[in-house]
Amino acid sequence: MIGRAWKWLRRNAIVIYGVIAVLYLLLPLFLIAVFSFNDPSGKFNYTWEGFTLDHWKNAFGIPDLTDAFITSLQLAALSTVVATLLGTLLAMGLVRYEFFGRKTANFLIVIPMATPEVVIGAALLSMFLIYGIKLGFTTLFIAHVMFSISFVVVVVRSRLIGFDRRLEEAARDLGANAFETFRLVTLPLLMPGIVGAALLSFALSIDDFVISQFNAGDTVTFPLWIYGAAQRGIPVEVYVIATMLFIATAAAMVFTVWQQRRAEKMAWILPEEEVDARLEARPGPPAPGVLGG
Amino acid sequence: MSTVRRRLVPYFLMGPGLVWLILFFVVPLYFMGRLALESGTLATGFEFTWEFANFTDSFDRFDEQFVRSFVYAGVATVIALLIAYPLAYAIAFRGGRWKNALLLAVVAPFFTTYLIRTIAWTTILSDDSVIVDVLKAVGLLGDEGRLLATPTAVIAGLVYNFLPFMVLPIYSSLERIDVRLIEAAKDLYASARVAFWKVTLPLSMPGVVAGTLLTFIPAAGDYVNAFFLGSINQSMIGNRIQSLYLMELDYPTAAALSFILMAAILAVVVVYIRFAGAEALMGDEGEQRA
Amino acid sequence: MTEREAGPMKGFKKLLFGVAMLIAALVVAACGSEGGIEGGKDEGEVPVAKAEGEPSGTVKIANWPFYIDRKTVPEFERETGIKVQYVEEVNDNNDFLAKVQPQLQRGESGGRDIMIVTDWMANRMRELGYLQDFDEEAIAPAKANLVPQLASPAFDPERKFSLPWQSGMTGLVVNKAKAPDVTSINDLFDPKYKGRVEMLNEMRDTVPLVMMADGVRPEDATEEDWMNTIEKIREAAESGQIRKFTGNDYTRDLANGDAVAVIGWSGDAVQLQADNPDIQFVMPDEGCTLWSDNMVIPVGAPNPTAAYAWMNYVYDPENQAQIADYNYYFTPVKGTKEVLERMGSDAAKSELVFPTEEYTANCSTQDEPPGGPEVVRKVEQAWQDVITGA
Numbered sequence: 004m005i006g007r008a009w010k011w012l013r014r015n016a017i018v019i020y021g022v023i024a025v026l027y028l029l030l031p032l033f034l035i036a037v038f039s040f041n042d043p044s045g046k047f048n049y050t051w052e053g054f055t056l057d058h059w060k061n062a063f064g065i066p067d068l069t070d071a072f073i074t075s076l077q078l079a080a081l082s083t084v085v086a087t088l089l090g091t092l093l094a095m096g097l098v099r100y101e102f103f104g105r106k107t108a109n110f111l112i113v114i115p116m117a118t119p120e121v122v123i124g125a126a127l128l129s130m131f132l133i134y135g136i137k138l139g140f141t142t143l144f145i146a147h148v149m150f151s152i153s154f155v156v157v158v159v160r161s162r163l164i165g166f167d168r169r170l171e172e173a174a175r176d177l178g179a180n181a182f183e184t185f186r187l188v189t190l191p192l193l194m195p196g197i198v199g200a201a202l203l204s205f206a207l208s209i210d211d212f213v214i215s216q217f218n219a220g221d222t223v224t225f226p227l228w229i230y231g232a233a234q235r236g237i238p239v240e241v242y243v244i245a246t247m248l249f250i251a252t253a254a255a256m257v258f259t260v261w262q263q264r265r266a267e268k269m270a271w272i273l274p275e276e277e278v279d280a281r282l283e284a285r286p287g288p289p290a291p292g293v294l295g296g
Numbered sequence: 297m298s299t300v301r302r303r304l305v306p307y308f309l310m311g312p313g314l315v316w317l318i319l320f321f322v323v324p325l326y327f328m329g330r331l332a333l334e335s336g337t338l339a340t341g342f343e344f345t346w347e348f349a350n351f352t353d354s355f356d357r358f359d360e361q362f363v364r365s366f367v368y369a370g371v372a373t374v375i376a377l378l379i380a381y382p383l384a385y386a387i388a389f390r391g392g393r394w395k396n397a398l399l400l401a402v403v404a405p406f407f408t409t410y411l412i413r414t415i416a417w418t419t420i421l422s423d424d425s426v427i428v429d430v431l432k433a434v435g436l437l438g439d440e441g442r443l444l445a446t447p448t449a450v451i452a453g454l455v456y457n458f459l460p461f462m463v464l465p466i467y468s469s470l471e472r473i474d475v476r477l478i479e480a481a482k483d484l485y486a487s488a489r490v491a492f493w494k495v496t497l498p499l500s501m502p503g504v505v506a507g508t509l510l511t512f513i514p515a516a517g518d519y520v521n522a523f524f525l526g527s528i529n530q531s532m533i534g535n536r537i538q539s540l541y542l543m544e545l546d547y548p549t550a551a552a553l554s555f556i557l558m559a560a561i562l563a564v565v566v567v568y569i570r571f572a573g574a575e576a577l578m579g580d581e582g583e584q585r586a
Numbered sequence: 587m588t589e590r591e592a593g594p595m596k597g598f599k600k601l602l603f604g605v606a607m608l609i610a611a612l613v614v615a616a617c618g619s620e621g622g623i624e625g626g627k628d629e630g631e632v633p634v635a636k637a638e639g640e641p642s643g644t645v646k647i648a649n650w651p652f653y654i655d656r657k658t659v660p661e662f663e664r665e666t667g668i669k670v671q672y673v674e675e676v677n678d679n680n681d682f683l684a685k686v687q688p689q690l691q692r693g694e695s696g697g698r699d700i701m702i703v704t705d706w707m708a709n710r711m712r713e714l715g716y717l718q719d720f721d722e723e724a725i726a727p728a729k730a731n732l733v734p735q736l737a738s739p740a741f742d743p744e745r746k747f748s749l750p751w752q753s754g755m756t757g758l759v760v761n762k763a764k765a766p767d768v769t770s771i772n773d774l775f776d777p778k779y780k781g782r783v784e785m786l787n788e789m790r791d792t793v794p795l796v797m798m799a800d801g802v803r804p805e806d807a808t809e810e811d812w813m814n815t816i817e818k819i820r821e822a823a824e825s826g827q828i829r830k831f832t833g834n835d836y837t838r839d840l841a842n843g844d845a846v847a848v849i850g851w852s853g854d855a856v857q858l859q860a861d862n863p864d865i866q867f868v869m870p871d872e873g874c875t876l877w878s879d880n881m882v883i884p885v886g887a888p889n890p891t892a893a894y895a896w897m898n899y900v901y902d903p904e905n906q907a908q909i910a911d912y913n914y915y916f917t918p919v920k921g922t923k924e925v926l927e928r929m930g931s932d933a934a935k936s937e938l939v940f941p942t943e944e945y946t947a948n949c950s951t952q953d954e955p956p957g958g959p960e961v962v963r964k965v966e967q968a969w970q971d972v973i974t975g976a
Contacts, residue, residue, distance in 0.1 A: 021386030025401045031416035032408055089313035096309035111317050119517020121534045125541055125554040126324035129331045132623050149320040152313055210410050221696045229411045234677045234834040235651045245412045252407035260396055341624045424843035444844055445829050527830045528823050528975035539974050543680040
């Protein structure tokens with residue numbers, strides 16, 4: 004009996020270990036969620052004092068905090084759009100074309116990821132100071148796009164590498180022009196990668212503290228507000244918003260994974276028929292000379 | 297499409313992104329270098345004077361923090377590797393239908409603000425916390441012992457905050473391994489252990505190299521963990537750079553220090569990559585250009 | 587699009603050329619602008635922030651967090667029709683200077699009409715030319731209500747450019763249940779409390795107190811005294827006696843139980859008591875340091891007229907009482923005690939809000955090292971090395 008238990012334990016040790024490790028990763032998140040229901044009598048939220056829903060009902064009751072949170076959302080949205088666009092184009096150029104200077108380009112993309120945030124923040128601040136550029140939302144936007152681009156490239160590139168180019172060729176054979184091929188075949192197949200990259204870039208932006216601290220000027224983002232508040236005691240509302248943010252991002256992530264799976268399934272079964280069908284519906288003959296490749 | 301136009305296509309595609317990176321990454325580094333060679337004070341303003349002494353002075357003044365940063369980051373990287381590898385292994389080979397859920401759990405910390413999860417650790421590790429009580433009860437911690445404001449806490453914070461960076465690359469390289477290879481190795485060597493050392497581990501090395509770098513680099517420059525979880529005896533070089541730039545307004549010293557940090561990290565990375573021999577980080581090897 | 591192409595290409599050269607030109611332009615521009623970062627605006631007379639006509643529009647106030655109750659701002663808005671943009675962005679004097687310095691250097695205030703900084707920082711900003719003088723006529727009602735003890739500090743004897751927001755004491759904040767016998771700064775160096783003691787990272791709070799504990803009055807201290815005291819603190823920090831140097835965040839460590847006795851501010855102790863009655867402010871045997879956080883008007887303030895309206899409003903004892911009742915720091919406004927008594931507030935009885943002369947007899951207001959800016963810089967650097975562990 005003991006022998007069997009031992010054997011079971013040995014075989015499943017790695018699984019048990021994995022579960023423990025995951026619990027360890029989740030422990031602080033659990034604590035944050037619990038403390039979002041805390042009911043401290045003073046202004047500090049350090050020790051557990053009792054359960055209340057008040058802070059959830061009134062999550063946006065601190066105007067400064069709400070403003071900071073909105074600023075963060077705007078910044079993240081804007082920098083995500085730009086970084087995803089620039090990064091996706093970069094990845095396409097990098098994977099699909101042979102050109103002079105590709106090593107340099109590659110290096111330029113990798114090196115920001117291999118630079119500590121504090122150096123990136125300090126370098127940008129140095130430039131802004133020397134030019135006397137006003138720090139604020141614009142400088143934050145510049146910085147956030149900058150550090151997001153590399154991550155977008157990496158994500159989209161991995162999707163492009165696994166891309167079956169025969170699908171594009173098929174579309175062309177069926178008479179699609181370059182733009183149609185891109186819109187009807189390339190883009191939908193790349194979409195999961197692009198969405199994943201956008202999600203990553205959004206998360207990076209909304210979470211960034213170090214680079215933002217150097218380049219924010221008067222602008223206060225969510226993490227910067229927390230840093231300031233940490234000096235005097237963090238109100239429960241911060242825990243509430245953090246928990247909300249967690250739930251929203253996790254949901255978006257789950258949704259993307261689910262979408263991705265669906266798209267993959269579709270890609271297996273549908274592409275030819277679908278492209279075919281859409282081309283059928285297209286009026287007029289294919290323009291001559293578009294099938295340059 | 298004309299050849300010229302076609303040749304220009306990659307540059308049109310990559311142009312905007314690369315220009316952004318050059319303008320807001322490369323050029324700022326140049327200005328930081330300039331700033332590092334200036335002298336002056338806030339009251340008089342700063343002027344460019346080829347003040348090379350900034351580099352030597354700041355290194356002399358802060359050598360202790362440099363050493364500490366690299367030691368902490370190194371230890372944190374090793375611990376993170378020890379925690380992450382079995383976890384990635386468990387997810388890749390034993391995850392089954394829970395695989396995606398487990399991966400989600402690994403990246404979950406990223407969905408909560410970095411500062412908040414670090415501050416949460418100050419609560420978890422505080423002197424009156426359950427963890428400290430337990431450690432005292434089993435004798436791992438003396439009666440006067442504590443976790444917060446010790447190297448242990450700072451390193452633990454670094455490990456925790458950068459662990460997902462370690463797990464994900466290792467996972468993705470393990471995931472790519474053809475299971476039949478391992479099966480064959482098991483048949484060949486007749487031992488799961490030998491099969492692991494001879495086949496699985498070597499095949500997952502690119503992930504390990506990428507993971508260690510992705511953990512080490514941010515850890516060496518970090519100041520948030522030392523700020524919240526440490527005391528002055530744990531302050532790292534990032535703390536000082538932050539303080540010089542944003543509190544003391546001694547920009548030249550601050551810039552010189554940042555420069556030294558970057559150079560030191562690059563040196564470590566280059567040596568490491570030579571040693572580990574991996575182009576994995578550049579992500580070039582798998583590219584199939586049709 | 588799969589052709590292999592050999593040789594350098596026109597397009598790339600063009601692009602490369604463009605980028606190179608851009609960089610060159612940037613570099614030239616940077617060199618052209620003297621290359622450095624400008625500092626200190628010492629040209630000419632200090633401007634006066636003139637009040638013009640009836641106060642209206644918006645007033646932007648930069649204050650420390652948790653420094654005002656929730657009712658004062660909306661009531662002021664209702665009464666005057668002025669909109670208040672109240673920003674809690676000052677967490678540390680140095681940190682705040684770093685944030686606003688580039689703007690003030692250009693003569694912009696970032697829209698701020700009032701900033702609230704501690705005495706020495708008000709002095710430094712003034713020296714850097716970042717502040718305006720008050721319009722005496724416009725601010726007369728407020729000044730008439732200023733308590734005499736705060737009317738002529740060394741850095742601004744006539745209160746020409748600074749007006750206290752709140753004042754307070756730096757002393758001991760102690761968890762009486764865990765460290766019942768701490769009554770002197772020297773007790774913080776008792777090995778019994780090793781690793782459970784914290785000090786403030788504001789040099790001007792911590793160093794004078796430790797100095798007093800060694801029998802040196804800050805008023806008579808030499809540069810050497812400052813350096814010796816800093817050295818003493820460094821040793822205590824390196825041996826692990828002092829756990830941390832903190833800003834306002836010592837409150838967290840006291841609440842968590844990580845610290846049992848700290849150098850801290852009087853008003854915080856009262857806030858902490860709400861959660862834990864054991865935490866108290868203790869007047870050190872050797873005395874305390876007294877400070878004020880002052881309202882100042884930065885250069886480029888867009889609406890000084892409304893700023894004076896705000897100052898006059900909060901210097902009305904009726905309105906001040908509400909702020910004092912929340913803060914528990916001592917109030918710079920005459921007649922506040924009577925209002926608080928009428929309100930039946932405990933603050934009226936508190937020694938912290940209305941200290942007797944006897945209570946603060948040994949307290950010092952001298953927080954600056956002697957000997958001018960060069961020495962101050964040296965001492966500050968030594969201090970910074972201690973608190974960041976260099």
